[in-house]
Amino acid sequence: MAIISDNIRPDVERFLSDMQEPVTADFYPHSASPASEPMKQLLLELKEINPLIRVVDHGQAATPIDPERPEDIEGPVTSFSVNGQFTGVRYLGFPGGQEFTTFLEDIVDISRNRSVELSPATQDWLKNLTEPLHLEVFVTPT
Amino acid sequence: MARVNPTHIVADMVDAATFPNLSDRYGVYSVPVTVVNGNSQQVGAVPEAQLARVIKQELGQ
Numbered sequence: 001m002a003i004i005s006d007n008i009r010p011d012v013e014r015f016l017s018d019m020q021e022p023v024t025a026d027f028y029p030h031s032a033s034p035a036s037e038p039m040k041q042l043l044l045e046l047k048e049i050n051p052l053i054r055v056v057d058h059g060q061a062a063t064p065i066d067p068e069r070p071e072d073i074e075g076p077v078t079s080f081s082v083n084g085q086f087t088g089v090r091y092l093g094f095p096g097g098q099e100f101t102t103f104l105e106d107i108v109d110i111s112r113n114r115s116v117e118l119s120p121a122t123q124d125w126l127k128n129l130t131e132p133l134h135l136e137v138f139v140t141p142t
Numbered sequence: 143m144a145r146v147n148p149t150h151i152v153a154d155m156v157d158a159a160t161f162p163n164l165s166d167r168y169g170v171y172s173v174p175v176t177v178v179n180g181n182s183q184q185v186g187a188v189p190e191a192q193l194a195r196v197i198k199q200e201l202g203q
Contacts, residue, residue: 087145
């Protein structure tokens with residue numbers, strides 16, 4: 001059974017038609033997580049809809065990024081890169097419900113290298129950061 | 143924020159239902175919540191300036 005149903009597929013196609021550069025989704029499954037297979041299937045369906053989405057299945061759990069511990073990696077992790085460069089953006093889990101739209105928006109934004117919606121002052125400050133900053137935004141797909 | 147400096151910044155969207163242990167470890171009981179370097183937290187969708195304040199405080203700036 002498809003993850004992206006027939007009734008929303010045209011909308012997804014239309015949305016992803018805005019992509020410009022290829023985006024690579026590096027997929028790290030988790031053998032014990034029921035979300036891994038659906039997430040992999042979703043990525044492959046998105047790739048089928050727009051081949052500018054490339055999917056690399058690494059076949060093993062993601063390496064934790066500090067301050068994550070190995071036991072924190074309890075589900076699938078998808079990270080995004082463009083032209084071989086990691087974008088700093090990852091999705092942990094499955095983007096269900098309203099999170100799906102945000103997920104697609106992120107892919108298109110990355111693909112189009114859209115300006116970030118941050119003030120120039122904040123962007124300058126962030127660009128000059130030389131210490132690690134790990135932001136984890138917890139959401140519940142509804 | 144990560145896209146501005148991907149060498150030093152990682153930004154995750156975390157599906158709390160799939161990552162319940164991580165959610166518990168950080169004491170996440172409502173969403174959305176942004177956890178900064180595994181420590182400081184900002185609950186809710188807040189203006190940029192507020193999140194920046196939380197981050198700066200966490201980084202000791």
